Amino acid sequence: MRKNKNHNVVLVGAQWGDEGKGKIIDLLAQKSDYIVRYQGGNNAGHTVCFDNEKIVLHLIPSGILHPKKICVIGNGVVIDLEAFFEEIKMLAQNGVSVKGRLFVSDRAHVIFPYHKLIDQLREDEKGSKKIGTTKKGIGPCYADKANRLGIRVVDLMNPHVFRERLKIVLAEKNLMLKKIFNHAPFSFDEIHRTYSRLRKRIAPYVRNTSLLLDQAARSGKKILFEGAQGTLLDVDYGTYPYVTSSNASAGGAIIGTGMSAARIDEVIGVVKAYTTRVGEGPFPTEFPPQLMAHIRERGEEYGATTGRPRRCGWFDALVTRHSVLVNGLSEIVVMKLDVLDDLPKIKICVAYKFRGRRYRDFPSDIEVLEGARPIYEEHPGWQSSTKFAKKWSELPPNARKYLKRLEQLLQVPISIVSVGSERSQTIFINGRYQ
Ligand code: IMP
Numbered sequence: 001m002r003k004n005k006n007h008n009v010v011l012v013g014a015q016w017g018d019e020g021k022g023k024i025i026d027l028l029a030q031k032s033d034y035i036v037r038y039q040g041g042n043n044a045g046h047t048v049c050f051d052n053e054k055i056v057l058h059l060i061p062s063g064i065l066h067p068k069k070i071c072v073i074g075n076g077v078v079i080d081l082e083a084f085f086e087e088i089k090m091l092a093q094n095g096v097s098v099k100g101r102l103f104v105s106d107r108a109h110v111i112f113p114y115h116k117l118i119d120q121l122r123e124d125e126k127g128s129k130k131i132g133t134t135k136k137g138i139g140p141c142y143a144d145k146a147n148r149l150g151i152r153v154v155d156l157m158n159p160h161v162f163r164e165r166l167k168i169v170l171a172e173k174n175l176m177l178k179k180i181f182n183h184a185p186f187s188f189d190e191i192h193r194t195y196s197r198l199r200k201r202i203a204p205y206v207r208n209t210s211l212l213l214d215q216a217a218r219s220g221k222k223i224l225f226e227g228a229q230g231t232l233l234d235v236d237y238g239t240y241p242y243v244t245s246s247n248a249s250a251g252g253a254i255i256g257t258g259m260s261a262a263r264i265d266e267v268i269g270v271v272k273a274y275t276t277r278v279g280e281g282p283f284p285t286e287f288p289p290q291l292m293a294h295i296r297e298r299g300e301e302y303g304a305t306t307g308r309p310r311r312c313g314w315f316d317a318l319v320t321r322h323s324v325l326v327n328g329l330s331e332i333v334v335m336k337l338d339v340l341d342d343l344p345k346i347k348i349c350v351a352y353k354f355r356g357r358r359y360r361d362f363p364s365d366i367e368v369l370e371g372a373r374p375i376y377e378e379h380p381g382w383q384s385s386t387k388f389a390k391k392w393s394e395l396p397p398n399a400r401k402y403l404k405r406l407e408q409l410l411q412v413p414i415s416i417v418s419v420g421s422e423r424s425q426t427i428f429i430n431g432r433y434q
Pocket of ligand 1: 133278
C-alpha cells in the first residue's frame with residue numbers, strides 16, 4: 001500500500017462473485033482503520049482463516065476479525081436483523097467482540113420476513129426461468145427501496161413511524177401474497193412485536209455512518225470498502241436479469257456509504273485464475289461435465305452461503321476486461337492459481353462468436369451471451385505444485401507466462417497471486433502491500 005497517504009481502497013469482485021475476496025480483505029484490513037460494507041446483504045459469504053479455523057461472514061465486514069478495527073455497514077446494504085445478531089453471537093463464540101467498533105447506517109433498509117417469503121415464492125413460480133437467488137430476501141428488499149415501500153433502520157428506530165410504515169407496507173404485501181401467490185397473510189402484530197424487540201437490540205449500533213466515515217477520512221484514517229458479490233452480478237453492469245439487486249461494482253461504494261468519489265484512491269479487482277458462478281444465467285466459458293467435476297473438487301467450489309455447487313469454467317478475458325472498465329481497476333489480485341496446477345492445457349477466452357459476428361467486448365444482450373461460442377487461446381499447463389511458492393520467481397515458468405498473458409489481456413498489473421487459503425500462501429508482486 002502506498003505510504004504516507006490517506007489511502008482509501010475499494011475492493012471488488014471482478015467476475016461473478018466468490019473470487020476469494022475474504023482472504024484479501026483480511027490481508028488489507030491489517031493496513032486499514034475502517035472496513036465498510038456498501039451493498040448486498042447476508043447473501044454474501046466471505047471466508048477467512050482465523051485461528052486455524054475457517055470463519056464465514058455474511059453481513060458483518062470481514063475486518064471485524066482484527067481487533068481494534070472499526071467496521072461499518074453502510075446505507076447501501078440491506079440488513080436481516082436476525083442474521084446480524086446471529087453473526088455477532090458466532091463471533092462472540094470465537095472470542096471476537098464487536099463492542100464499540102461495529103456501526104450500522106440509519107439509512108440502511110431492513111429485510112423483513114415477507115421479503116424472504118416473496119423471494120422464495122417468485123423463484124418457485126419461475127421454474128426453469130428462475131434466477132437461482134440465495135432466497136435471503138435481497139431482491140424484494142431492494143425493490144421496496146426503489147418503490148418507496150421500504151423500511152429503513154431509522155424508521156424502525158422511531159416507534160410511531162415504524163407502526164405507520166409497517167401498516168401501509170404490510171397491507172400491500174398481504175394483498176400481493178393473496179392475489180398473486182395464493183398464500184396466507186402475515187400478522188401485523190407479530191411482525192410489529194418482533195421488530196419492536198429488535199429495535200432495542202440494534203439501537204447501540206445505529207449511526208449516521210456517512211458522517212462517521214467523513215470524520216474518519218478527514219482525520220487521515222484509512223478506509224477499506226469491502227465489495228460483496230461481483231461486477232457481473234451488479235444490477236447495472238452484470239448479466240441482467242441474472243444478477244443480484246445491488247451495485248456490486250465500485251460505484252456502489254459511493255452511493256452505499258455517502259463517501260465522496262474524490263476520496264477514493266484506488267479500486268482493486270479480485271479474480272480467480274479461472275471463473276465460477278452460482279445460480280442461473282449465461283456463462284460462456286463453462287466447463288464440460290468432467291472438467292467441471294475435477295475443478296469443483298480441487299477448488300472446493302461450493303457456495304459459502306447456500307452450499308450449492310458452483311459452476312466452473314475457463315478464465316474469460318471479456319468478463320474481466322468489462323470489470324476493469326466499469327470499476328476503473330488499478331490492479332488485479334489473482335486467486336486460486338494452485339487449483340489449475342495439474343492441468344496439461346489451460347484456456348483463456350479472448351472473444352465470443354455469435355451468429356457469425358465476433359465480439360471482443362463483453363456484450364449486454366442476453367441472447368448473445370446465452371448463445372455465445374467462446375474463442376480460446378490455449379496455453380501449456382505447468383503440472384507442478386504452486387502451493388509452496390513464496391515469490392514470483394518460485395512459480396513454474398508456465399504459470400508465470402499464464403499470469404503475464406492475463407496482465408497483457410487486461411492491461412492492468414497483477415499485484416497479488418494466491419496459491420492456497422492460508423495467509424502464508426500469498427505472493428506479493430513487487431513487494432506491494434508488505
Ligand atoms: P440474490 O442476491 O440472492 O438475489 O441472488 C441473485 C444472484 O446472485 C444469484 O445467481 C445468486 O447465486 C448470486 N449471488 C448472490 N450473492 C452471491 C455471492 O455472494 N456470491 C456469488 N453469487 C451470489
